[in-house]
Amino acid sequence: MLPGWQVRTGNHYVGVAVGAVGLLLTTQLSAAYTLDMSSTDSLKRVASSITQDMMSFYNGHQPGGTPGLLPPPYYWWEAGALMGALVDYWYYTGDTTWNSITEEGLLFQAGPNNDYMPLNQTMTEGNDDQGFWAMASMSAAEYSFPNPPADKPQWLALTQAVFNTQAARWDEQECGGGLRWQIFTWNNGFDYKNSISQACFFNIGARLARYTGNQTYADWADKTWNWMEASGLLDKKTYYVYDGSHTNNCSEITPYQWTYNAGAFLLGAAAMYNYTTGPTQARWRTRIDGLLNGTMVFFAGEKSNIMSEVACEPVNLCDLDQQSFKAYLARWMAATIKWAPWTYDRIKPLLASSATAAASTCTGGDNGRMCGLKWTDHGKHDGSVGVGQQMAAMEIVLANMIQHVADPLTNSTGGTSAGDPAAGGSDVGRTDPFTMVEYPPPTPAGRTGACVCTILILLGLLFGCIFVLSDENTDASPPKTVSRWHWAIIPRGGRRLRRKNVGSLIKGKGPSYSDSDGSLMYEKEDVMVKTHYVVPIEETGHKTGSINITPRRHHQYHHQRTQSGQPDALKYWDHDGNNAGQIHPTQPASQSEPPVLQLQKQSSGMIRKSASLQKKAMQNRVVHWKEKGSNQYA
Numbered sequence: 001m002l003p004g005w006q007v008r009t010g011n012h013y014v015g016v017a018v019g020a021v022g023l024l025l026t027t028q029l030s031a032a033y034t035l036d037m038s039s040t041d042s043l044k045r046v047a048s049s050i051t052q053d054m055m056s057f058y059n060g061h062q063p064g065g066t067p068g069l070l071p072p073p074y075y076w077w078e079a080g081a082l083m084g085a086l087v088d089y090w091y092y093t094g095d096t097t098w099n100s101i102t103e104e105g106l107l108f109q110a111g112p113n114n115d116y117m118p119l120n121q122t123m124t125e126g127n128d129d130q131g132f133w134a135m136a137s138m139s140a141a142e143y144s145f146p147n148p149p150a151d152k153p154q155w156l157a158l159t160q161a162v163f164n165t166q167a168a169r170w171d172e173q174e175c176g177g178g179l180r181w182q183i184f185t186w187n188n189g190f191d192y193k194n195s196i197s198q199a200c201f202f203n204i205g206a207r208l209a210r211y212t213g214n215q216t217y218a219d220w221a222d223k224t225w226n227w228m229e230a231s232g233l234l235d236k237k238t239y240y241v242y243d244g245s246h247t248n249n250c251s252e253i254t255p256y257q258w259t260y261n262a263g264a265f266l267l268g269a270a271a272m273y274n275y276t277t278g279p280t281q282a283r284w285r286t287r288i289d290g291l292l293n294g295t296m297v298f299f300a301g302e303k304s305n306i307m308s309e310v311a312c313e314p315v316n317l318c319d320l321d322q323q324s325f326k327a328y329l330a331r332w333m334a335a336t337i338k339w340a341p342w343t344y345d346r347i348k349p350l351l352a353s354s355a356t357a358a359a360s361t362c363t364g365g366d367n368g369r370m371c372g373l374k375w376t377d378h379g380k381h382d383g384s385v386g387v388g389q390q391m392a393a394m395e396i397v398l399a400n401m402i403q404h405v406a407d408p409l410t411n412s413t414g415g416t417s418a419g420d421p422a423a424g425g426s427d428v429g430r431t432d433p434f435t436m437v438e439y440p441p442p443t444p445a446g447r448t449g450a451c452v453c454t455i456l457i458l459l460g461l462l463f464g465c466i467f468v469l470s471d472e473n474t475d476a477s478p479p480k481t482v483s484r485w486h487w488a489i490i491p492r493g494g495r496r497l498r499r500k501n502v503g504s505l506i507k508g509k510g511p512s513y514s515d516s517d518g519s520l521m522y523e524k525e526d527v528m529v530k531t532h533y534v535v536p537i538e539e540t541g542h543k544t545g546s547i548n549i550t551p552r553r554h555h556q557y558h559h560q561r562t563q564s565g566q567p568d569a570l571k572y573w574d575h576d577g578n579n580a581g582q583i584h585p586t587q588p589a590s591q592s593e594p595p596v597l598q599l600q601k602q603s604s605g606m607i608r609k610s611a612s613l614q615k616k617a618m619q620n621r622v623v624h625w626k627e628k629g630s631n632q633y634a
Contacts, residue, residue: 032379033359033369037352040401044093046359047397051089051098053370054390058082060108061101066120068105074387076121077129078324079105084136085391088331091143092398092405099146106137107152114153115161115424124187127166127179131200134162135264138207141417142408156211156417161424163204167220168428175250177227194244195233198224199264206271210339211410212419221272225265225287234265239287239294241265256311258322259298263329266291266336274339288340292347298329301376305353307396313374323373324388327395330354334399338407351399358393 033049036042057074059065070079086102089095111118116133117125139145141155148154153161169179171193179197181189202224209217228234232253233242241261243254269291273284300308307326312318334351337344354375361372364381371393372381409415442450 032361032363035356035359035397037356037400040404043397043401044095047089047093047394048095049369050362050371050390050394050397051086053365053367054082054085054387054394055098055101057387057390058101060105067101067108069109070387073320075129075321076109076125077132078321078387080109080116080129080133080136081324081328082387082391084132084139085327085331085395087136087139087143087145088395088398090145091139092401103146103148106133106140106155106158107148109133110153110158113161113424113426114158115165115427116158117165117427123184126182126187126189127169127197128181128194128200130162130166130183131197131204134159134204135200137162138204138211141211141415142207142410144409144414144416147417154418154420156411156415157420157423159204159208160419160421161427163201163208163217163220164422164424165427166201166204174247175231175245177223178231180247181244191247192244193231193233193247193250195228195241195261196258196264198228198233199241199261199268202228203264203268203271206268206275210271210275211415213410213412214421218272218275221268225269228265235294239290240297241294257297258311258325259295259307259309259329260325262291262295262298263332266295267332267339270336270339270343285340288336288343292343295329295333298326299350299354301353301357303353305350306357306376307350307354308374308376313376318373320386320388322388323384323386324391326375327388327392330392330396330399334402335408337402344403348400348402351396351402355396355400358396362393 033046034042035046057070059071060067060069060079065071068079068083069076070082083102083105086098090099090102109118109121110116111122116130116137121129137155137158141159145155166179169183171178171180174180175193178193179201181192181194181197184190202221205217205221205224208214209221225234228241229236231245231250233244234240235242240257243256243258243261245251245253266288269284269287273281273288276284296304298307298310299305300310307329308314309318309322309325312322330351333347337347357375357378358371360379361375361377361381362369363379364370364372364383365385370381370385371389373384373389373392374380374382407413411417411419
């Protein structure tokens with residue numbers, strides 16, 4: 001019998017094998033979730049499991065991760081959407097498992113000016129990217145998500161900061177208004193005005209108006225809606241919301257429809273309905289109904305009641321971003337019910353059928369419960385897994401508990417998030433990301449510290465060079481080695497010879513002029529002159545010598561080019577003191593050996609090789625050496 005449990009039946013024990021239990025568990029894991037729409041416990045349990053799998057993609061809270069960021073290939077904006085999804089999870093379930101991660105992420109990505117323009121994202125940040133983070137912080141304020149410490153930016157103030165920076169970017173010069181997709185001119189898409197940027201701005205403004213009671217926010221929401229209609233991006237008859245248009249031809253509209261565009265405008269319209277009264281409120285009710293009619297394009301299946309990203313799902317072309325879009329329509333359709341209660345009968349059945357279909361696809365991945373993208377494939381996983389798929393499934397399941405949660409708050413109905421109407425001031429109207437942080441002027445202590453650091457860095461570089469260029473074959477001390485260093489530069493064309501002696505900065509006389517012909521004399525030890533190289537000086541048994549560098553006006557250069565057309569790599573050069581000026585090419589012992597320049601030096605009647613001068617042959621030129629006080633080459 002396999003190891004396991006024993007179950008008593010009468011006077012007998014029946015062995016239950018662990019292997020059988022494991023098989024049962026495996027079967028259960030590969031089965032889709034079963035939702036009971038009448039049970040909040042069932043909905044919470046499934047939502048919890050889906051959320052856990054969603055957070056398996058997140059590593060911002062782990063060593064090496066960045067709080068608030070998803071790992072590549074996910075973009076910054078989707079991390080903001082994820083933070084908003086975690087706020088929703090807490091709001092619907094009361095489960096605080098992910099609260100610390102949510103707070104940390106929302107605060108860490110706020111940026112130096114607390115307006116969701118962090119330095120690590122600003123170069124490529126778009127208005128819609130920034131808007132998704134602001135909608136997450138707005139939800140935190142409305143749902144009374146635990147407030148940050150008093151010394152940290154608050155949820156409401158963060159949202160107001162984003163709104164202020166975006167209101168300053170409203171562009172009347174192109175297409176008569178609207179926000180550009182991108183913030184800075186060099187980003188691809190700066191010449192595009194897309195609906196999602198307007199939708200985020202409208203959504204934030206309408207919800208701020210409702211939360212604070214400040215009419216200015218409502219005025220901007222009205223302005224945004226009116227521009228969307230005037231531009232044709234929001235169809236007045238069908239209430240379809242199209243993708244956007246380029247500024248070089250504002251009337252040429254990109255006709256794609258995405259779920260998140262419709263959802264963002266729907267929730268903003270509901271907030272405006274909840275905020276206004278009288279004829280204005282009636283107008284917003286008409287608009288909500290129109291938008292709900294328009295969203296029906298996103299419901300497919302036999303009964304046209306299952307949410308689908310119709311622009312890409314049927315043709316299997318949804319990219320990483322688009323895989324998450326349904327999450328936001330589900331989120332905002334449910335939230336609309338709270339501010340426009342008559343919509344419950346239209347919205348709730350769509351949420352229920354979509355949630356059932358979504359849960360039925362959660363059979364993929366290594367754990368057998370990852371959710372798929374195409375909910376219209378009942379009980380079938382389409383092979384795709386990711387943050388977007390999990391987020392969308394989680395939101396649609398949570399949305400079915402909308403009638404069991406409290407209404408979103410305002411500052412007059414119990415909301416406690418502190419605001420700042422002037423927030424974001426440092427970034428309002430900013431067009432240069434390189435001035436995002438305003439540093440204070442340096443103090444005297446700061447200048448002193450900078451000087452000390454600069455000196456230490458330079459000394460480090462100097463002694464690093466000493467270490468690299470020192471000859472390991474000599475016993476000379478480092479100071480002595482430094483004193484013997486020289487630099488010699490010969491341009492490729494051989495038009496001039498310039499000699500610089502760094503060692504003379506430590507000790508030595510430096511250059512002098514010859515009394516006989518006025519040529520520049522460097523009274524130093526053996527020097528290897530090499531094209532664009534720094535060469536340390538050997539100190540093994542050579543007489544003091546000098547380089548005779550005749551000024552250019554005399555056209556006397558003590559070097560000559562080799563007459564051989566063969567590559568230097570195939571030769572050794574032997575400069576014999578007895579045959580000064582004669583060049584004798586010799587074949588090297590091995591073709592793979594590097595070429596060397598062997599100079600022989602006459603000293604006390606003896607011919608000996610100078611190890612310090614056995615270096616690579618120069619580029620088809622030889623430099624001659626002259627013993628001081630002698631007319632013979634050495």
